[in-house]
Amino acid sequence: MPMQTTVDAPFQPDQIDAINAYQQSRRFHPFTCQTGDRGVLAATTQGLVCPYCDYTQTWVYAWMADGTWQAMETTGAALKDKGDAGNQG
Numbered sequence: 001m002p003m004q005t006t007v008d009a010p011f012q013p014d015q016i017d018a019i020n021a022y023q024q025s026r027r028f029h030p031f032t033c034q035t036g037d038r039g040v041l042a043a044t045t046q047g048l049v050c051p052y053c054d055y056t057q058t059w060v061y062a063w064m065a066d067g068t069w070q071a072m073e074t075t076g077a078a079l080k081d082k083g084d085a086g087n088q089g
């Protein structure tokens, strides 16, 4: 697993906006619930919560919270093309 900088809750409003935009962008695979219901987590002050159960994730990658991912759009498109060839799950 590669080393990546993470940010822990509580999240600030601008971080929540950036994380939720990421989660809904469809450019990248969003964080989903780890209990098996595949809920796409939604950012709140206290962490990322599942819409279907009480699962909460209290961290995100720093590049998600600071909006860096929005500059990674072209890379995401390239990855998406590869993903179509070998669909998982």
Ligand SMILES: [Zn+2]
Residues within 6 Å of the ligand: 033, 034, 035, 036, 037, 038, 039, 050, 051, 052, 053, 054, 055
């Ligand atoms: Zn869940």
